[in-house]
Amino acid sequence: MAARKTSAKSNISGEELLNYYRDMLLIRRFEEKAGQLYGMGLIGGFCHLYIGQEAVVVGLEAAAEEGDKRITSYRDHGHMLACGMDPKGVMAELTGREGGYSKGKGGSMHMFSREKHFYGGHGIVGAQVPLGAGLAFADKYLGNDRVTFTYFGDGAANQGQVYETYNMAMLWSLPVIFVIENNKYAMGTSVQRATKSPSLWERGASFGIPGEEVDGMDVLAVKAAGEKAVKHCRAGKGPYILEVMTYRYRGHSMSDPAKYRTREEVQKMREERDAIEHVRELLLTGKHASEDDLKGIDKEIKAIVNEAADFSRESPEPALEELWTDIYAADVPQEA
């Protein structure tokens, strides 16, 4: 069992770095736009932004292969963009329109894509953990070598069902990677105020599940840890836990006055540990890209996000008949 932080000394090409930069920037700009649309009343209800945590999903997606599955909580926009879902469809779901991934019936917290193997989007804290293990169960039952990335937060890590799942995942050697996105706050409760456990990943030890802590502000470290976990799972050795230390810059949801932490704390993370700035520096110092190149990418991303925002405003609200569809899947014939 590895106890040390993963080091990120691998041979990363400039092209790869540029991809990570682009993917992380897309999430950030998308989320900023979502915040803006929320402020304008175009997005309603709950809206949990992923700003600050971009390196987690981008790093892990870099370790995934076609066919691997992912499932997460309600803070899900970043995961959807990182696995290749269309920003237009995601944004239109946020605005509750027909062009959204769930035809406007799911909202910010409930989106799915069979095509991209994204299984939600779940609003009950911790519920996605056994569901993720179930996806892995199906893969093992069907005899393929896919793995499932099951994301949850430090808050969910205190739910009982997480440990029920650890127990069965190890018992049945399920190919599931438990990714604890530790952003230090469960809504307004800091990890220290919620548990005396010194670390969350180590809790897997009592079930025999290996794991490690990962620097979640370093996309290369996340990728390296992800690759290790994927290899472990694909080899049939059962589950693996990654506790990815990250930070959310924005509130828990849009209506969070953020009185539980200081502005200085947030500012310090942004200035000293920002994951996108980190890759930006690697690109510039490694001479993989010039300032102008990066400006070009910024512009490109801005255009994608603006297109998504426009689509999300222009797409009509769902037809009223949609109220009554998708409650039951079509009946199957009684005969074989």
Next chain:
Amino acid sequence: MATEILMPALSPTMEEGTLAKWLVKEGDEITAGQIIAEIETDKATMEFEAVDEGTLGKILIEEGSEGVKVNTPIAVLIEEGESADDIDTAKPEAAKADAGDTKAETAKGADAAPAAAREKFRPPEPDRTPDWPEGTPTRSQTVREALRDAMAEEMRRTDTVFVMGEEVAEYQGAYKITQGLLDEFGARRVIDTPITEHGFAGIGVGAAFGGVRPIVEFMTFNFAMQAIDHIINSAAKTLYMSGGQMGCPIVFRGPNGAAARVGAQHSQCYAAWYAQIPGLKVVMPFTAADAKGLLKSAIRDPNPVIFLENEILYGRSFEVPELEDFTIPFGKAHIARKGADVTIVSFGIGMTYALEAAEKLAEDGIEAEVINLRTIRPMDTDTILASVRKTNRLITVEEGFPQGSVGNYITSVVMEQAFDHLDAPVINLAGKDVPMPYAANLEKLALVTTNDVIEAAHKVTYR
């Protein structure tokens, strides 16, 4: 191009707020993410971040202003080279009106929806075809054997069907429903779980999302309360939340309701609980033929199905048709006894009391029509209504608690659709409104009895 900064909505319910304080002044350079104002909502004082960068050209709403509506322009950002004098304050008004229109449209449309939809979702005409063709040979079988055979046949038919739960494999089932399945299908498809209902229900639902077809056995449905979040929030709602992309073909089955002398925590009927949930199908068989035909349908159904069995009925024998592939469709009630004087609707073990009562009532010259509902969701209300239009009297019989019972729902349907046909108030017979006592005499008193049904029939027939 000048960008207007609009009064933001900072909570799901905020419509207006107080612009408590400006933290920047006209002419200041602003960066994206900078806190530019403090805004008081109904819940808290929030810091408001700028989304775009630029120079604050003009403040439109002074600090201290109360009741500022969401989306009102509160300031204008200008880019390099622009002057605050160029700001066209008329423009933001247009944006506001635009947003308002959308809301009005939604409200207007919503009125029209329910009536049209109700029209559309009217249940089908009663299906009175017999469950099996006349002349089909039958044999006597217990409910227990019928349930096992149903699972075994479906597991032979489809490799992705498997059964999981506590003691289902090596122990051969706590109530012996899975007897022999491990021998035939092996440990890959007959899976013992640890005692962890919340966890294995969630794993079952996830597996169903992932393309296999689990049968999850709860040792009793009382224990499924630990798993109810996955049954309702994860299994029943996902198809809808995904806009039809992701269904959940899963069966949750096990004994439900009172057994004998097992006390309050092991004696509850969950029919009415689950029947309330759109997205679930809810089945409660009475006979062995019901058990077999309905369980096979449940396993083939692409939706989550709650299959409520009864421990007392497990050992009872009924005739089951000898057919290679016998199924009973959902939403088709069975008229267990024909009669013209009073309609008695029941399901599961309630049918025992309903049928016994009907026999005794016949001795007094009262002919009861007894309807075995079999599926509670979807519910064959057409068969109930057709019977009530004939008998003009209705009694419902179930073991669950009285408030919010299945009988209450049936009554409301009959009130709406056959009110003029009723010659007496409907009587809902249910378990007493008390936790189940342990003492033998008190337990008997807490449950519905044949005598309760007989008394009710006399009452509604006025004889």
